[in-house]
Amino acid sequence: xxxxxxxxxxxxxxxxxxxxxxxxxxxxxxxxxxxxxxxxxxxxxxxxxxxxxxxxxxxxxxxxxxxxxxxxxxxxxxxxxxxxxxxxxxxxxxxxxxxxxxxxxxxxxxxxxxxxxxxxxxxxxxxxxxxxxxxxxxxxxxxxxxxxxxxxxxxxxxxxxxxxxxxxxxxxxxxxxxxxxxxxxxxxxxxxxxxxxxxxxxxxxxxxxxxxxxxxxxxxxxxxxxxxxxxxxxxxxxxxxxxxxxxxxxxxxxxxxxxxxxxxxxxxxxxxxxxxxxxxxxxxxxxxxxxxxxxxxxxxxx
Amino acid sequence: xxxxxxxxxxxxxxxxxxxxxxxxxxxxxxxxxxxxxxxxxxxxxxxxxxxxxxxxxxxxxxxxxxxxxxxxxxxxxxxxxxxxxxxxxxxxxxxxxxxxxxxxxxxxxxxxxxxxxxxxxxxxxxxxxxxxxxxxxxxxxxxxxxxxxxxxxxxxxxxxxxxxxxxxxxxxxxxxxxxxxxxxxxxxxxxxxxxxxxxxxxxxxxxxxxxxxxxxxxxxxxxxxxxxxxxxxxxxxxxxxxxxxxxxxxxxxxxxxxxxxxxxxxxxxxxxxxxxxxxxxxxxxxxxxxxxxxxxxxxxxxxxxxxxxxxxxxxxxxxxxxxxxxxx
Numbered sequence: 001x002x003x004x005x006x007x008x009x010x011x012x013x014x015x016x017x018x019x020x021x022x023x024x025x026x027x028x029x030x031x032x033x034x035x036x037x038x039x040x041x042x043x044x045x046x047x048x049x050x051x052x053x054x055x056x057x058x059x060x061x062x063x064x065x066x067x068x069x070x071x072x073x074x075x076x077x078x079x080x081x082x083x084x085x086x087x088x089x090x091x092x093x094x095x096x097x098x099x100x101x102x103x104x105x106x107x108x109x110x111x112x113x114x115x116x117x118x119x120x121x122x123x124x125x126x127x128x129x130x131x132x133x134x135x136x137x138x139x140x141x142x143x144x145x146x147x148x149x150x151x152x153x154x155x156x157x158x159x160x161x162x163x164x165x166x167x168x169x170x171x172x173x174x175x176x177x178x179x180x181x182x183x184x185x186x187x188x189x190x191x192x193x194x195x196x197x198x199x200x201x202x203x204x205x206x207x208x209x210x211x212x213x214x215x216x217x218x219x220x221x222x223x224x225x226x227x228x229x230x231x232x233x234x235x236x237x238x239x240x241x242x243x244x245x246x247x248x249x250x251x252x253x254x255x256x257x258x259x260x261x262x263x264x265x266x267x268x269x270x271x272x273x274x275x276x277x278x279x280x281x282x283x284x285x286x287x288x289x290x291x292x293x294x295x296x297x298x299x300x301x302x
Numbered sequence: 303x304x305x306x307x308x309x310x311x312x313x314x315x316x317x318x319x320x321x322x323x324x325x326x327x328x329x330x331x332x333x334x335x336x337x338x339x340x341x342x343x344x345x346x347x348x349x350x351x352x353x354x355x356x357x358x359x360x361x362x363x364x365x366x367x368x369x370x371x372x373x374x375x376x377x378x379x380x381x382x383x384x385x386x387x388x389x390x391x392x393x394x395x396x397x398x399x400x401x402x403x404x405x406x407x408x409x410x411x412x413x414x415x416x417x418x419x420x421x422x423x424x425x426x427x428x429x430x431x432x433x434x435x436x437x438x439x440x441x442x443x444x445x446x447x448x449x450x451x452x453x454x455x456x457x458x459x460x461x462x463x464x465x466x467x468x469x470x471x472x473x474x475x476x477x478x479x480x481x482x483x484x485x486x487x488x489x490x491x492x493x494x495x496x497x498x499x500x501x502x503x504x505x506x507x508x509x510x511x512x513x514x515x516x517x518x519x520x521x522x523x524x525x526x527x528x529x530x531x532x533x534x535x536x537x538x539x540x541x542x543x544x545x546x547x548x549x550x551x552x553x554x555x556x557x558x559x560x561x562x563x564x565x566x567x568x569x570x571x572x573x574x575x576x577x578x579x580x581x582x583x584x585x586x587x588x589x590x591x592x593x594x595x596x597x598x599x600x601x602x603x604x605x606x607x608x609x610x611x612x613x614x615x616x617x618x619x620x621x622x623x624x625x626x627x628x629x630x
Binding site: 021026029031055058059060064162167169171184203209226228239240 | 322323324325326327328329427434436437438439444485486488489490533534535536537538543544545546547548549550551552569570571572573576579580581582604607608611
């Protein structure tokens with residue numbers, strides 16, 4: 001576990017081209033809430049006043065990837081434009097981020113991910129134990145119950161959506177000393193159940209579809225987060241639930257409630273609990289415990 | 303008018319020019335891997351370049367055509383067998399109602415494209431008919447074709463090039479043999495040692511069988527990374543970075559051993575450092591490579607990448623222009 005102070009963001013982002021269609025803007029090498037908020041601000045500013053020729057604006061954890069059509073916008077003109085946006089965002093200071101908080105019911109320590117984890121012990125650092133036991137140990141926590149408590153005790157910020165369709169990377173809204181850090185599997189699995197709640201490095205994720213994966217597996221979310229048929233009401237505006245900047249609060253559910261939610265998903269009536277929120281990063285960082293309590297009250301009042 | 307899939311082939315999917323604009327949600331562009339061959343197949347039957355075709359991989363399908371139509375196959379060398387015997391590739395051919403055609407194995411390459419006059423008419427999802435199988439999205443029911451599938455075909459544009467019209471053999475792309483892929487070095491190339499960079503750009507790499515629409519993995523001498531204390535949030539391996547967006551065509555080298563080049567169904571992000579990116583003009587070349595293909599990565603600058611992009615466009619426009627009525 002690292003205990004060093006969070007380094008300040010570099011003076012300027014690093015710009016580098018990926019062939020003739022991609023531009024990478026690396027705000028910082030290290031992950032931090034400040035880096036992610038800078039990335040999101042730049043992405044939102046570009047989205048709001050989108051230069052012709054940019055086809056995709058992809059905010060990531062501490063960097064931004066743009067896809068562009070060089071037949072429409074020249075690479076240098078694009079760089080100049082994005083650098084202007086970077087400067088304007090820096091000058092604007094720490095505006096609160098208008099976003100929402102979504103409650104995600106999770107069956108922690110569930111039989112579905114346990115079965116898959118059991119098949120891939122040879123890929124794991126602690127082949128004799130479980131992923132949760134290992135996560136507790138490397139975070140100096142007494143047992144898996146204490147780890148689960150910490151996992152849903154604070155909200156998480158969706159810092160990036162991607163890898164596969166609709167998969168959220170999430171960074172916990174707490175100070176760096178309290179970030180849960182767990183190494184990925186030594187070598188990736190060829191199988192991960194859909195809706196697995198995973199963890200790698202300092203990031204949580206929810207696997208949107210079944211497939212390969214290297215993150216530790218702690219539980220399974222009860223409702224879909226990717227719905228290509230847009231059957232559920234929460235997917236009326238799009239097939240992907242999460243957007244960068246969303247806040248997520250995990251809520252542990254027992255088997256009965258998990259099955260009740262599954263039934264609501266099956267009959268099409270399930271709705272996620274969510275609330276609009278104005279995310280004030282400086283307040284969140286100054287008093288993570290108090291800020292998380294406020295978020296919980298906001299959500300529970302929904 | 304419809305196509306009935308009598309036998310699906312190894313991995314046959316509906317593809318068009320792809321689905322830009324959703325990469326930020328992890329939904330890749332998809333689209334025909336060998337876009338040039340798909341565009342030429344479309345031109346041979348008079349379709350617009352955005353019509354959907356069947357991408358046939360390794361082994362082709364057996365298809366029954368319910369009505370008379372015109373088709374063409376372009377891409378990796380293969381054989382087409384109809385009721386009257388073998389039919390030519392790279393050529394507009396007429397089929398009769400009820401004809402069953404067997405499309406053979408791809409020889410020397412990996413993929414070829416079957417275009418039908420009017421285009422494959424599956425629903426447009428997020429602006430495209432392309433299949434993204436991992437996300438069960440687009441194409442026919444979001445998946446590879448299966449026996450018994452029936453695909454609608456759009457109305458045939460008129461007039462089409464005459465039956466027998468073909469792409470001049472000199473204008474057909476090559477398949478098989480060693481490949482040089484031009485790359486723009488960048489993104490996280492500073493993480494490589496000078497020796498690591500030299501090995502990447504001066505060695506021969508061999509395409510492994512781990513190659514599909516997501517990406518292609520190469521074996522070779524491996525590379526070396528600059529040692530460093532890893533930044534917070536990046537993994538512990540020196541090839542790791544804080545998870546970032548992945549450029550399509552970018553080269554990552556997990557653990558420093560086997561380079562992976564991402565292609566049109568790319569995973570949109572992850573925690574491995576990208577060190578160079580294949581230029582847009584050479585993405586088709588990558589798609590034509592069969593396992594075992596000896597490959598070099600040749601560094602070029604942005605101006606050369608843009609010139610190659612313009613050259614490719616001019617070449618394809620010249621070939622498709624010649625196929626249009628009055629084009630010659």
